[in-house]
Amino acid sequence: MKGLFITLEGPDGSGKTTQAEALVAYLRKKGLQVVMTREPGGTVISEQIRNILLDKKNQMMDNMTEALLYAASRAQHVAEVIQPALKEGKIVICDRFLDSSIVYQGIGRGLGLEMVQKINEFAVRGCMPDITFLLKLPPRAGLERKYDQGDGDRLENESIYFHEQVYRGYQLLEEQEPERIKGIDARKTPEEIHLEIVRCVENKLKGREKS
Numbered sequence: 001m002k003g004l005f006i007t008l009e010g011p012d013g014s015g016k017t018t019q020a021e022a023l024v025a026y027l028r029k030k031g032l033q034v035v036m037t038r039e040p041g042g043t044v045i046s047e048q049i050r051n052i053l054l055d056k057k058n059q060m061m062d063n064m065t066e067a068l069l070y071a072a073s074r075a076q077h078v079a080e081v082i083q084p085a086l087k088e089g090k091i092v093i094c095d096r097f098l099d100s101s102i103v104y105q106g107i108g109r110g111l112g113l114e115m116v117q118k119i120n121e122f123a124v125r126g127c128m129p130d131i132t133f134l135l136k137l138p139p140r141a142g143l144e145r146k147y148d149q150g151d152g153d154r155l156e157n158e159s160i161y162f163h164e165q166v167y168r169g170y171q172l173l174e175e176q177e178p179e180r181i182k183g184i185d186a187r188k189t190p191e192e193i194h195l196e197i198v199r200c201v202e203n204k205l206k207g208r209e210k211s
Contacts, residue, residue: 002089002208003085003086003087003088003089003090003091003092004086004091004092004130004131004204004205004208005082005086005091005092005094005127005128005129005130005131006023006091006092006093006094006129006130006131006132006133006201006204007093007094007095007096007097007099007129007131007132007133008020008093008094008095008096008132008133008135009096009097009099009100009132009133009134009135009170009181010134010135010136010137010170010186011135011136011137011138011139011163011166011167011170012155012163013137013141014135014136014137014186015135015137015186015190015193016095016096016135017038017095018190019133019135019190019193019194019197020036020038020093020094020095021036022190022194022197023093023194023197023198023201024036024093026194026198027091027093027201032091033088033089033090033091034090034091034092034093035081035082035085035090035091035092035093036093036094036095037077037081037082037092037093037094037095038094038095038096039070039073039074039077039094039095039096039097039100040053040054040069040070040073040074040096041073041077042073042077042080042081042082042094043076043077043080043081045073045076045080046073046074046076046077046080049069049072049073049076050073052069053066053069053070053073053155054155063105063109063110063111064111066105066109067101067105067109067111067115067116067119068119070100070101070105071101071119071120071122071123072123074097074098074101074120074123074124075122075123075124075125078123078124078125078127079125082094082127083125083127086127094129097129097132098120098123098124098128099132099134099170099173099181101116101119101120102116102117102120102169102173103166103169103170103173104155104166104169106169107165107166107168107169107172108158108162108163108165108166108169128180129180130180130204131180131182131200131201131204132177132180132181132182133182133184133197133200134170134173134174134181134182134183134184135184135186135193136170136171136183136184136185136186137186137187138167139160139163139164139166139167140160141187182200184196184197
């Protein structure tokens with residue numbers, strides 16, 4: 001059976017990890033083989049790169065360096081975890097993927113969509129999500145949630161203007177790819193969001209069985 005690649009995207013504090021874990025639990029109860037992973041990270045090498053990227057000490061990091069490090073982490077992640085799992089017919093659920101780089105580095109850092117997409121063509125090697133859930137939450141609300149949980153990382157501590165640019169970037173991607181990217185109001189209860197995600201995934205699974 002064909003593998004299924006699902007990603008969750010959204011501003012910091014939008015509840016991506018909570019929803020990813022809930023979806024994994026739901027699918028495993030159905031007896032399906034599921035791999036849960038995250039970006040940046042997902043492998044030993046990728047997690048080491050994650051530590052560099054999010055370390056608040058690295059304030060002098062150049063924007064292009066940041067974009068290339070995310071792509072390097074992703075290349076290892078795709079090669080070591082995502083592609084092998086999909087080839088085995090498993091469902092891969094990833095907390096963030098390429099869309100995050102497009103909006104954070106391409107728009108938030110001002111590198112441009114084409115530049116970031118080009119860099120990541122080499123990293124993903126054609127491996128793109130079948131469906132992406134975009135949890136939509138105004139930046140200020142998301143950051144308040146994150147700060148309630150403790151000190152933010154290097155990117156979470158960026159200016160509100162940066163996070164507003166990122167949010168607009170996500171809205172742009174949703175408009176450009178409505179078939180793949182499904183926007184969900186993250187101000188709903190976690191239970192409501194989960195049900196919305198499950199309904200959409202069930203439809204995808206039916207198509208997967210037919211193929």
